[in-house]
Amino acid sequence: MTDIVAGVDLGGTNIKAGLVAPDGKIIERHELRTLAERGAQAVAARICQAVRECMQKAGLSASSVRGVGIGSPGTIDLENGVVLFSPNLPGWRNIPLRRMIEDDLCRPCLLDNDANVAALAEQWVGAGRGASSLVLFTLGTGIGGGIVLDGRIWHGATGVAGEVGHMSINPDGPACACGNRGCFEVYASATGMVRRMREAIRSGVRTSLSARGDEFTARDINEAALAGDEPARQNIEATGRYLGLGASNIMHIVNPEVVAFSGGVTAAGDMLMGPLRDEVQKRTLEASRQNVKVCFAELPNDAGIIGAARCFMLR
Numbered sequence: 001m002t003d004i005v006a007g008v009d010l011g012g013t014n015i016k017a018g019l020v021a022p023d024g025k026i027i028e029r030h031e032l033r034t035l036a037e038r039g040a041q042a043v044a045a046r047i048c049q050a051v052r053e054c055m056q057k058a059g060l061s062a063s064s065v066r067g068v069g070i071g072s073p074g075t076i077d078l079e080n081g082v083v084l085f086s087p088n089l090p091g092w093r094n095i096p097l098r099r100m101i102e103d104d105l106c107r108p109c110l111l112d113n114d115a116n117v118a119a120l121a122e123q124w125v126g127a128g129r130g131a132s133s134l135v136l137f138t139l140g141t142g143i144g145g146g147i148v149l150d151g152r153i154w155h156g157a158t159g160v161a162g163e164v165g166h167m168s169i170n171p172d173g174p175a176c177a178c179g180n181r182g183c184f185e186v187y188a189s190a191t192g193m194v195r196r197m198r199e200a201i202r203s204g205v206r207t208s209l210s211a212r213g214d215e216f217t218a219r220d221i222n223e224a225a226l227a228g229d230e231p232a233r234q235n236i237e238a239t240g241r242y243l244g245l246g247a248s249n250i251m252h253i254v255n256p257e258v259v260a261f262s263g264g265v266t267a268a269g270d271m272l273m274g275p276l277r278d279e280v281q282k283r284t285l286e287a288s289r290q291n292v293k294v295c296f297a298e299l300p301n302d303a304g305i306i307g308a309a310r311c312f313m314l315r
């Protein structure tokens, strides 16, 4: 048996599998559509297919791979390797994914949350290389997160630590999908960016996006901003300030060595990071930010694969 571990990034759209060496390098990879609408059994079979394709490309037999780590969206029963619920995988309730994979591949398997494993990958070989603690904010439709302490994922009492998107930042703010009001992700997520932009347009602000009615995305805002649209730039800067506010709250509590951000909006670069860092500077105690690296994630496409494999290596 080798020290190679398979890592799987299970997404609502794609399954990304890779073989990961003990130094964090991806030796071989294979990607398949998830086809989640075909049901959990079919998805499990496709995960195994993707892993087998990797082994075949690398000229390895199943027995030469130590095991399989999987990062899955949603709420996970870590002890039993069960996906309890996942908004990205319609109809998934109490899916014993670990057992399904183990039965098919005849290799041990470990299951964890996708944002958690991404944070672990960043701490290991990404933005947090050389550091033992890192908090990752994953920016998308909502905001997820993962907390790594002493080189391991912090799961918390019931396995749901790192839900940074649902810290309350405004007691009377807009409703959040979670049932609360004024959650951080209502403001700083891609959804929040679009909502704030629509509000600005309705209040009479003129932007290149006005002509599109309500039909634009956070990516469109990003592109408009980079093309010189002033209201779009202001939207990105406000997003940066909200992210800095969220980061400050976390830094006071966790005091990690690294705070990293991943997701499409990071394409805005300094336009986002400048106001973000300014906000952190303004809002944190000096001791909370001293020598803390606030930065973009470095493994946008591979964090899921690498982190899932790392998770298995550490089990």
Ligand SMILES: [Zn+2]
Binding pocket: 165, 166, 176, 177, 178, 179, 180, 183
């Ligand atoms: Zn919420």
